[in-house]
Amino acid sequence: MQKIKLILLFASLLFLLPLLCEAQQHWMVYFKDKQRKDFNPYTYFDAKAIERRIRTGIPVDDPSDWPVNETYVNEVSLMVNEVIITSRWLNAMAVDADDSQINTLRQLPYVLNVEWIEPSGMQITSFDDYDTAINPNESEVLEGQLKTLGVDAWRKAGIDGKGLRIAILDVGFDQADKVPAFDHIRNENRLIATHDFTNRKNGDYVYYGNGHGTEVWSCIAGKIGDFQIGLATGAEFLLAKTEKSSEKYSEELNWLAAVEWADKNGADIINSSLGYTANRYFNWQMDGKTSFVTRAANIAARKGMLVVNAAGNDGDDKWHYIGAPADADSALSIGGIDPATGYHITFSSYGPTSDKRMKPNVSAYGHVIAAAPPGLKSTQGTSFAAPLVAGFAACAWQSNRKLTNMQLFGEIEKSGSLYPYFDYAHGFGIPQADHFLNKDTTSVQPTFRIVESGDSISIVVNKYSVEKAITSQNSGPKTENGYNNETTGSQEYLYYNIMNKAGVLDSYYVLDVTQPKVLTLLKSNFRKGETLNVHYAGYNISVKL
Amino acid sequence: MKGIFTSLLVLLSLGAFSQEILLKQNVQADSIRPTRGPNLRNFTQGYIGFGFPIHTNEVLNYTRTGTSIDFDFGLRYKRRITNYLAAGLDLGIITAAFKLKQKSPKTVPDTVINDKEKIQISSLVSSGYVRINVGRRGNYIGNYLDLGAYAGWNFQKKHKTTNENDEGEKVKVLTSKLNYVESFSYGLLARLGVSRYALTAQYRLSDIFKNSYAIPELPRLIVGVEVGLFK
Numbered sequence: 001m002q003k004i005k006l007i008l009l010f011a012s013l014l015f016l017l018p019l020l021c022e023a024q025q026h027w028m029v030y031f032k033d034k035q036r037k038d039f040n041p042y043t044y045f046d047a048k049a050i051e052r053r054i055r056t057g058i059p060v061d062d063p064s065d066w067p068v069n070e071t072y073v074n075e076v077s078l079m080v081n082e083v084i085i086t087s088r089w090l091n092a093m094a095v096d097a098d099d100s101q102i103n104t105l106r107q108l109p110y111v112l113n114v115e116w117i118e119p120s121g122m123q124i125t126s127f128d129d130y131d132t133a134i135n136p137n138e139s140e141v142l143e144g145q146l147k148t149l150g151v152d153a154w155r156k157a158g159i160d161g162k163g164l165r166i167a168i169l170d171v172g173f174d175q176a177d178k179v180p181a182f183d184h185i186r187n188e189n190r191l192i193a194t195h196d197f198t199n200r201k202n203g204d205y206v207y208y209g210n211g212h213g214t215e216v217w218s219c220i221a222g223k224i225g226d227f228q229i230g231l232a233t234g235a236e237f238l239l240a241k242t243e244k245s246s247e248k249y250s251e252e253l254n255w256l257a258a259v260e261w262a263d264k265n266g267a268d269i270i271n272s273s274l275g276y277t278a279n280r281y282f283n284w285q286m287d288g289k290t291s292f293v294t295r296a297a298n299i300a301a302r303k304g305m306l307v308v309n310a311a312g313n314d315g316d317d318k319w320h321y322i323g324a325p326a327d328a329d330s331a332l333s334i335g336g337i338d339p340a341t342g343y344h345i346t347f348s349s350y351g352p353t354s355d356k357r358m359k360p361n362v363s364a365y366g367h368v369i370a371a372a373p374p375g376l377k378s379t380q381g382t383s384f385a386a387p388l389v390a391g392f393a394a395c396a397w398q399s400n401r402k403l404t405n406m407q408l409f410g411e412i413e414k415s416g417s418l419y420p421y422f423d424y425a426h427g428f429g430i431p432q433a434d435h436f437l438n439k440d441t442t443s444v445q446p447t448f449r450i451v452e453s454g455d456s457i458s459i460v461v462n463k464y465s466v467e468k469a470i471t472s473q474n475s476g477p478k479t480e481n482g483y484n485n486e487t488t489g490s491q492e493y494l495y496y497n498i499m500n501k502a503g504v505l506d507s508y509y510v511l512d513v514t515q516p517k518v519l520t521l522l523k524s525n526f527r528k529g530e531t532l533n534v535h536y537a538g539y540n541i542s543v544k545l
Numbered sequence: 546m547k548g549i550f551t552s553l554l555v556l557l558s559l560g561a562f563s564q565e566i567l568l569k570q571n572v573q574a575d576s577i578r579p580t581r582g583p584n585l586r587n588f589t590q591g592y593i594g595f596g597f598p599i600h601t602n603e604v605l606n607y608t609r610t611g612t613s614i615d616f617d618f619g620l621r622y623k624r625r626i627t628n629y630l631a632a633g634l635d636l637g638i639i640t641a642a643f644k645l646k647q648k649s650p651k652t653v654p655d656t657v658i659n660d661k662e663k664i665q666i667s668s669l670v671s672s673g674y675v676r677i678n679v680g681r682r683g684n685y686i687g688n689y690l691d692l693g694a695y696a697g698w699n700f701q702k703k704h705k706t707t708n709e710n711d712e713g714e715k716v717k718v719l720t721s722k723l724n725y726v727e728s729f730s731y732g733l734l735a736r737l738g739v740s741r742y743a744l745t746a747q748y749r750l751s752d753i754f755k756n757s758y759a760i761p762e763l764p765r766l767i768v769g770v771e772v773g774l775f776k
Contacts, residue, residue, distance in 0.1 A: 278683040284578055318684075344568055352572065425568060493567060510568035 026084060026253070027102055030092040030112040031072050039066045046192075048165050048236075048266025056304040056404040064089050064299075072110055079104060085197075085257040089299050094253045117253070117292065138378050141339045142369035145219075146228055148337075149364060149392045150433025154231060157437050161232025161394030163401075165192065166220060166269045167262035167305075168387070169255060170213030171243035174373050177207045179214055181222035181229060181371035185237060193265050194239040197254040206241040211372050213239065215379060216273050218371035219387035220394075229371055231391035238265050242274070252276070252292040255325075259300040259307075268397065268405075270300060271390040273310045273383035275323030283321050284354040291324035294331075301330030306397070306405040308390040310382040311335045311360040312349035315425075322349045322359050332393070332409055333359045334386040335427055336366020343493055343510050344425040348382050351424035356504045360427040361409075362416050364388040392431050399436045411435065421535035423497050423508035447537040448494070448518070457543065458520040459494065459534055461513055494518050494536045498545075501529040583686045583775070586625050592635075593618040594745055596769020598643060607653040608764060609644040613663075615747075615767045616640050623676065631676040639697065640667045643763050654704065654725060654760050661707040664763070666726065666753070670697035672734055686773065691736035695747070702726040725758040727751060732765070741773035 041060045042050060053060045068086050076093055077083050080101050084094040094117065097105070106114050154160065173194075176182060185191055196203040206213070221237070222229030240261060242254035255274070262270055276291055288294060297307045309331045312323040326333035326349070336348030345366040351359035364385040369376055389412070396415070397408055413419065415435030416428025448461040496519065497508035511518060513536070521532070526545040533542045580586045596615040600606035619637015626632060644663045645653055654664065674693025702723040708716050732749040747767045754760040 278685065280681055281683045282584075341567070350570060423570070424572065425570065504572070506573045507569070507571045509566060509570075512565040512567055514565075 025096070025098075026094060026117050026251075027097055027105075028090070028092050028094050028115045028117045029076060029105055030090065030115070031069060032110050032112045034063070034066050034069050034091050036061075036063070036066050037070075041065065045264055046266035048268070049263060050266075052266065052268055052304045055401065058302075058304045064091075068093065069110070075108070076105065084251075085253050087256055087260060089260055089296075090256070138369050138376075141365070141367060141378065142227070142229070142376075144339050145365040145368045145388055146231060148430050149231060149388060150437075151228060151231060153433040153437050154395045157399070159395045159398050159437075160234030161221070161391060161398055162234035163236075164232065164268045164394040164397055165236040165238065165266050166232060166271060166390060166394060167238040167240060167258070167265070167267035168213060168217055168220070169240045169242045169258045169262075169270065169272045169274065170210075170216055171274070172209030172211065172241050173206045173213040173217065173239050174209055174211035175207055176214040176217060176239070179218075179371055179373060181218045181224055184223055184233060185221060190234075190236045192236050192238055194241075195258070195261055196241045197257050197261075198241055198244045206239050209241070210243070212273070212383065213241070215370035215372050215377070216271065216383060216387045219368055219384045220271060220391040222371045224371065224376065229369065229376075230387060232394035235391075235394045238262055238267055252296075255293045256296040259296055259305075263300065263303050263305060267305055269306045269308060269390055269393055271308050271387050272297075272325070273381075273386050275310060275312045275326055277312060277314055277323035278319045281324060283319065286321055286324060286327040286353050287355045288327050288329045288353055288357065291327070293325040294328040297325035297328040297331045301328070301405060304405050306393055306408055307331040308386050308393060309333055310386040311351075313347045313381050313383075314349045315344075316346045320350055322351055322353070326359060327353045329357060330406065330409070332361050332389065332412060333427070334382060334389045335360035335363040335425065336380075336382045336385045337363045337426070337430060339365050339367050345380075347380070348385070348425070351427070352504065356502070358422055358424065358427065360424075361413055362389060362427045362429065362431050364392070364430055389431060392433075395433070396431075396436045417538075418495060418535050421495055421497075421533055421540050423495065424505060425508070425510075426495075444539050447539040448534065448541070450534070450541055450543055452523075452543075455522050455524050456520050457523055457532065457545075459496070459518045459536075460516050461494070461518055461536055462516075492537075494534065496532060496534045498526065499531040499533055500527070506530070582684045584625060584628070584682060584684045588623045588625070588775075590621050590623075591618070591774030592621055592637070592771055593774060594743075594769055594771030596745060596747070596767040598641070598764035599766045599768050600764040601766065605761065606764070607643075607646055607651075607761060609646055613644045613764075614642055615769060616642075617670075617771075619670070621773075628681060629678050631678065633674055633676065635670070635672045635674070635695075637670055638667060639670050640665065641767070652761050653763065654723075654754070654758075657706075659706040659708050661705075663705050664723075664726070664753075665701075665703045665705065666699050667701035668697035668699045668730060670695050670730075672696070674734065674736075686738070686740050688740075689736075689738050691734070691738070691743075693734050694732065695734055696731040697729065699726065699728050699730060725754050725760060727753060727755055736771065738771075738773075741775065743771045743773070745769050745771050 050060060065088055067088055068091055073086060080095040080097040082096040086093050102114055105111055194204050194206045196206050218229045220230040221232045221235055223233050240258035242258045259270060300307050309326045311326050311333050314320055322333060325331050336345040338345035348366050353359050366382050366385045367380045368384040370379050412431050413428045415431045417432055418429030422428050448459055451458045451460050494511045494513050498506045500506050523545050530545045531542055532545055582588060594617050598608055598613045617637055617639040619635055621635045623631050623633035642663050642665045647658050651658055672693050672695030674691040677690045679688045704720040704723055706718045710716050730749060730751045732747055735746045736743040749765045753763050
């Protein structure tokens with residue numbers, strides 16, 4: 001009898017478990033239609049949002065901004081356990097509901113589709129080394145993190161991101177209301193709005209939980225005395241807490257709600273130092289269209305905002321590649337540079353996307369000095385490379401407000417220290433202020449040449465360049481501490497890649513240069529139509545093999 | 546691509562290429578979609594675990610709770626069917642040591658009272674299971690419930706007693722190839738796991754002792770923990 005009971009118990013578990021799994025889950029309920037009704041963009045949007053739409057040629061009155069039908073919202077709200085968010089862009093509601101409720105919802109004539117969106121993990125793309133002291137090495141990093149992005153040139157031109165509004169989506173902004181690195185912003189009332197999307201009661205208090213967002217904000221606009229931590233010290237800010245705690249899991253829905261909120265409140269730039277990777281997705285799903293946040297990032301870009309996203313910190317682990325939404329084609333994905341070497345920092349996630357688009361787009365320091373609640377601290381992660389570039393983007397946009405967001409995206413790529421050379425570790429390299437401020441049309445002097453002899457092809461650098469490279473590596477900008485505060489990430493190394501006929505890189509390399517003849521390859525080892533692209537000290541050559 | 550590396554190696558050996566490669570990435574090689582992994586089509590892992598026999602009826606409990614222990618290890622294969630469903634096979638060794646109570650009246654396996662006594666059975670066990678995963682995830686084991694059945698061959702059947710003789714010396718007696726112990730066993734299993742860690746339960750449907758010997762049965766339920774051995 002006991003045996004029979006146990007067998008029955010096992011069988012019951014087998015049948016009940018799927019039911020238990022399905023119960024109390026999150027669903028996205030999409031509606032078939034919506035109406036303009038009383039929508040008035042001039043009262044709904046912040047004036048800045050209207051201005052952005054007019055400036056970038058986006059319709060001010062667009063159906064995707066019309067509110068979700070109130071009757072649908074009211075009816076659905078009564079039929080589910082909880083409404084998580086309502087999205088105008090997707091014409092949908094995210095709800096918590098059980099199977100029977102969802103079955104009822106599916107029967108409603110105005111419901112287009114119901115999609116299961118089980119909540120899962122968003123990973124903070126940074127990690128700390130817990131070193132809060134500013135030693136000489138760290139001082140050099142602090143100086144270098146902006147110098148590489150042209151802080152002197154921006155300062156000289158009087159550009160500090162003024163007039164640009166930047167939304168930061170992060171896990172929390174612990175004590176950011178007190179940290180002195182933001183005094184200049186608070187004193188000038190440039191903190192426009194805050195919102196806690198992890199609090200369903202629509203709280204606006206975001207200064208608790210994790211300090212990751214505080215550090216990220218400082219890399220965009222922080223300032224201690226005369227020392228800048230980020231470039232956009234004159235910009236305006238929107239702070240959105242989209243994660244529940246310092247835990248690495250949260251929901252993609254908060255991200256979607258936050259970008260809609262940022263759009264409504266007139267954001268020009270969105271900085272997101274968050275990303276989904278192996279907890280939820282496979283590498284091949286990083287195709288720019290699969291993940292929820294990736295789709296949301298692309299819609300945000302279509303609204304005229306520049307979305308800046310960290311590439312991720314999986315370069316030296318099994319995942320290896322960028323996460324979502326860094327895979328979105330309209331998101332400017334930022335890789336990390338090691339201040340000590342001037343090229344790719346080992347943990348920075350690699351591209352390309354699974355459909356072979358170039359990512360990351362550009363790079364910045366992945367090891368920075370940031371303002372944390374107790375003081376300045378040394379910290380690492382592409383989480384901090386992204387805000388450095390977000391600050392750069394604000395300055396670049398201020399320098400030319402006629403650019404649309406995607407034109408700015410393209411110009412930032414073109415400003416890269418390696419451009420037009422690229423690879424999937426650095427993108428186009430570190431963005432350069434000179435591209436926006438001093439449109440230098442003089443051609444770059446050759447720094448190397450390609451020597452073809454029979455089947456072999458050699459890369460020979462000019463004597464001057466070798467001496468310069470050796471000097472700079474041994475005694476120039478690289479200090480006795482090993483940090484290179486003059487580097488632009490491209491000056492001292494030879495970069496080369498092999499590109500196939502489809503324009504996709506098959507392989508790419510960074511070489512140290514210590515002798516004139518850097519590399520010899522045999523042409524017969526390449527497939528027809530492949531191209532060898534080489535970059536050294538600002539000069540590029542491409543050769544069909 | 547193989548050619549590039551060959552030429553690089555040749556040139557390196559000739560001294561024509563003596564520059565240090567700081568970064569090297571082969572995108573083509575990385576583009577091959579893997580099929581083996583914790584949440585990919587095929588996955589094989591090792592496991593190691595232990596458990597304790599649990600008797601539901603104290604009156605009929607002939608083993609010493611806590612010191613009787615079940616130790617197992619082996620290889621597990623999993624075939625992914627969907628993100629939420631998988632099936633697999635285990636092949637492993639289970640060694641169950643039942644330490645017997647020495648209180649009169651004693652009936653397992655006989656009436657003789659010893660200082661210490663245990664029955665140890667080692668089995669080569671194969672099991673099949675169905676895995677139900679909870680939650681969408683990437684290439685991770687995730688949270689799961691395994692339900693399955695096992696069958697084993699009891700290749701080692703030992704009875705050990707320890708007694709003290711009149712001279713105060715310990716006398717250990719080991720009897721193997723026990724006639725009264727069945728050669729095969731079978732039962733049900735369940736595992737509730739989070740990534741590499743799992744709570745396990747096995748319920749033995751078969752008897753340990755042959756019916757003809759009329760020896761009371763030892764605990765059928767074994768509850769324990771297991772650690773998955775994989776990167």
